Amino acid sequence: MSFDIQLFSAQTREREQQSGNDGFFDNPDNLAPFTEEQFQGLKERLQQYEYVINTAGKDQVELAHPDYNIRVLLTRRGVYFTASWDQESIFEAGMTASEFTDSGEFWKYDPQNGGWEEIA
Template structure:
């Protein structure tokens, strides 16, 4: 069993909240792309957290973290997808929360009913 968390731009979070559509994430056109600087920040953060690049192609960069069984990350132009075993969900949850602390990014946890909003 795996645990999944996504990180998007803060603008994507606002757009999704305004849309109130259950199909929002099904259309990539709804997702506000990261800037080049934001992509670089996310990539560096993953590398600092002991992730290694396992594959890079036109769709994005796939990372793995051998310190945790099954922990993976996929960085695309408009989302960071984090996956781990259920036992390691805490680690990816904390990492995503720390990324969202700046207000530049937003953490979406489908298992916890959606967006993590600062101050809640």
């Protein structure tokens, strides 16, 4: 089992909230794509947080953290954190995703804890 946290653009959050569709995330076309600048910025920021690139392609990058059991998939439409069930990995993945919302252009979605994280 794993603990999953996702990061999406503010546009995706707006779309999901307006849709009223429980299966919103099942259709990739519902997810607003990141700009090239956002995609590259997310990749660079993950590396600043010590995530190491395992594989990189034009449209997705797979990373892992050397000190925690966390894998990250960065795509053109979302960032997907997968942590093992140890508390340190869950905490680290959650904190990293939360910190990425600081600019307001990204929102953290935590399906295990009721959805969108509200920013105070």
